Amino acid sequence: MSNNEALIPKLGVVTDIRMDTPDVKTFRVNAPEGGKLFEHMPGQCAMVSIPGVGEAMFSITSSPTNKEYMEFSIKKCGCLTEWLHQIEVGQQICVRGPYGRPFPVETEFRGKDLLFVAGGIGLAPLRSVINYVRYYRENYGKVDIVYGSRSAADLVDYREIIDEWCAEKDFGVHLTIDREQEGWDGHVGFVPNYVKELNFPTNKVAIICGPPIMIKFTLAGLQELGFDKTQVYTTMELKMKCGIGKCGRCNIGSKYVCKDGPVFRCDELDELPNEY
Amino acid sequence: MMYKIRTERLPELFALAAADKALYLPVEQGGQVEFRPWSEGAAVRFDALNTVRSAKDLFFPQTENLVAFRTEGKKISIIENADTGAPFGLMGVRSCDAKSFEILDRVFLAEPADTYYKARRENGTVVTLACHEPEETCFCAALGIDAAESADGDAASWIRDGWFYLKPVTAKGEASVETVRPLLTECDGADDAAVEAEKKDIGAVIGQLPFSKLDLSRFRGENMLEIFNDPRWKELSAACLGCGTCTYVCPTCQCYDIKDFKTGDGIQRFRTWDSCMYSDFTKMSAGQPRLTQVERFRQRFMHKLVYYPMNNDGLYSCVGCGRCLRKCPISMNIVKVAKTLGGEQNDEQ
Numbered sequence: 001m002s003n004n005e006a007l008i009p010k011l012g013v014v015t016d017i018r019m020d021t022p023d024v025k026t027f028r029v030n031a032p033e034g035g036k037l038f039e040h041m042p043g044q045c046a047m048v049s050i051p052g053v054g055e056a057m058f059s060i061t062s063s064p065t066n067k068e069y070m071e072f073s074i075k076k077c078g079c080l081t082e083w084l085h086q087i088e089v090g091q092q093i094c095v096r097g098p099y100g101r102p103f104p105v106e107t108e109f110r111g112k113d114l115l116f117v118a119g120g121i122g123l124a125p126l127r128s129v130i131n132y133v134r135y136y137r138e139n140y141g142k143v144d145i146v147y148g149s150r151s152a153a154d155l156v157d158y159r160e161i162i163d164e165w166c167a168e169k170d171f172g173v174h175l176t177i178d179r180e181q182e183g184w185d186g187h188v189g190f191v192p193n194y195v196k197e198l199n200f201p202t203n204k205v206a207i208i209c210g211p212p213i214m215i216k217f218t219l220a221g222l223q224e225l226g227f228d229k230t231q232v233y234t235t236m237e238l239k240m241k242c243g244i245g246k247c248g249r250c251n252i253g254s255k256y257v258c259k260d261g262p263v264f265r266c267d268e269l270d271e272l273p274n275e276y
Numbered sequence: 277m278m279y280k281i282r283t284e285r286l287p288e289l290f291a292l293a294a295a296d297k298a299l300y301l302p303v304e305q306g307g308q309v310e311f312r313p314w315s316e317g318a319a320v321r322f323d324a325l326n327t328v329r330s331a332k333d334l335f336f337p338q339t340e341n342l343v344a345f346r347t348e349g350k351k352i353s354i355i356e357n358a359d360t361g362a363p364f365g366l367m368g369v370r371s372c373d374a375k376s377f378e379i380l381d382r383v384f385l386a387e388p389a390d391t392y393y394k395a396r397r398e399n400g401t402v403v404t405l406a407c408h409e410p411e412e413t414c415f416c417a418a419l420g421i422d423a424a425e426s427a428d429g430d431a432a433s434w435i436r437d438g439w440f441y442l443k444p445v446t447a448k449g450e451a452s453v454e455t456v457r458p459l460l461t462e463c464d465g466a467d468d469a470a471v472e473a474e475k476k477d478i479g480a481v482i483g484q485l486p487f488s489k490l491d492l493s494r495f496r497g498e499n500m501l502e503i504f505n506d507p508r509w510k511e512l513s514a515a516c517l518g519c520g521t522c523t524y525v526c527p528t529c530q531c532y533d534i535k536d537f538k539t540g541d542g543i544q545r546f547r548t549w550d551s552c553m554y555s556d557f558t559k560m561s562a563g564q565p566r567l568t569q570v571e572r573f574r575q576r577f578m579h580k581l582v583y584y585p586m587n588n589d590g591l592y593s594c595v596g597c598g599r600c601l602r603k604c605p606i607s608m609n610i611v612k613v614a615k616t617l618g619g620e621q622n623d624e625q
Contacts, residue, residue: 091350239560275565
């Protein structure tokens with residue numbers, strides 16, 4: 001028993017760091033010999049660690065269609081993430097994964113019109129799906145993206161959104177910020193309200209990620225528009241240690257968010273105790 | 277085939293069994309009986325009913341190293357654990373603890389299997405021991421576990437009238453018995469009758485224990501939300517100190533933490549038991565889904581009585597060993613929870 005394989009990380013190296021917002025950086029990670037550490041599907045996560053500092057679960061924000069590297073968009077909000085925000089290109093880190101149930105991009109999403117709703121760093125897991133959909137554009141219908149944050153400076157991946165997503169065929173990109181600010185001529189207001197104002201037709205699959213309160217109100221808003229919970233997907237965040245359904249930390253009801261999630265269809269959440 | 281040896285000659289049997297591999301059994305040290313490796317002169321206590329901590333330590337140790345790291349500048353080297361494991365024997369395991377291994381197996385051997393746990397399960401030979409004198413805190417019968425003859429383990433044993441009876445039940449058990457065969461006498465019909473009488477006597481005691489008829493049938497998936505939302509969790513948990521003692525003595529609690537320790541010349545990543553009774557168990561920088569002890573307390577019992585069975589063919593994650601009944605500083609325990617929330621069929625008890 002030389003190795004407890006499932007819990008032993010691989011060595012990765014940070015090959016690029018992009019400052020997205022004042023508290024979000026996107027880290028590009030490669031295997032030390034180049035290429036990707038492992039393959040994944042949109043919505044899956046990985047455990048990233050700095051030995052001696054900590055290990056935590058992050059969604060993989062790059063699309064699996066990116067064959068060169070993986071990316072993690074990480075908000076500075078705790079012990080490990082503060083450390084990560086101080087590292088420089090060339091730093092080696094430890095990564096294990098991928099973990100969890102991905103978004104059903106090849107089944108339930110296929111052929112459908114898609115509505116992505118994200119708040120703040122909640123864009124990170126959805127970016128993987130959005131770029132996957134862009135890569136296999138012919139497999140999906142119209143795409144709408146509603147994305148909001150506290151201020152314009154807090155919009156993650158702003159350049160990619162403006163330069164690439166807005167230019168994509170049949171892509172509707174709807175940005176909003178919480179409060180008026182100078183130089184912003186776009187929409188102002190909270191994401192759930194904006195989703196209702198946009199009055200989307202209900203022949204879509206909706207995918208929501210953001211702070212719990214945003215998810216809750218956006219789901220309610222979509223239901224007011226006539227969406228059924230079976231059309232709405234979200235991805236959850238709970239504390240995790242093992243990533244393989246054994247350490248007990250992310251247990252809700254009979255589910256483990258690390259392996260049965262993090263992606264859930266909203267009607268599935270109704271069957272779980274309300275403890276997330 | 278069953279074998280026997282006089283109980284006063286057991287030290288010879290232990291010495292022979294421990295000659296080529298570690299042998300763990302209930303040993304008293306400093307007034308406390310725990311599973312410890314046998315050595316010459318060890319105070320083996322086959323009469324002590326339950327060890328303070330369960331036998332799960334042997335397969336899922338309280339702490340164990342996973343991997344080590346060295347860092348230099350931006351470089352990290354990963355140093356794999358060189359612990360290769362070795363065969364060992366485990367004697368004097370009660371039916372409750374033996375059943376707990378199956379409960380842990382369903383977690384740790386599910387794909388992807390925990391390779392450390394799996395190796396220890398393969399390396400370990402378990403000899404169970406019937407409970408000559410079950411205690412008032414025992415309620416294994418309510419969980420369908422037979423204190424008189426374990427359905428788990430590689431060999432079963434009984435002690436009656438100065439004889440130790442040993443019966444291998446698996447190939448691994450046969451092989452282990454073979455190593456001590458020179459000390460054993462083959463049993464005859466009279467011995468079989470003695471063991472049957474022992475089982476019958478144990479059964480009679482079990483039938484009279486106060487919690488043997490505890491009815492857990494309300495605890496199942498279809499009642500999950502109703503039980504979860506029961507207002508009585510608040511009063512049940514009101515005095516809970518959140519000390520986590522129940523989880524540390526529990527044979528089925530399997531939650532763990534992974535932490536790093538700076539050793540001086542590197543970093544050791546280790547796994548350690550953890551408890552859902554602790555506030556930092558679920559605390560993230562993004563928030564805390566279980567804000568008070570009510571939620572933490574509820575999680576522990578919901579997991580044992582409802583969530584785990586939902587994923588494991590109705591098998592409860594409790595073996596009725598009674599350790600939590602004896603050790604909880606506020607005398608709150610799974611029996612009280614089950615009686616309170618388990619429906620009126622428990623009112624008489």
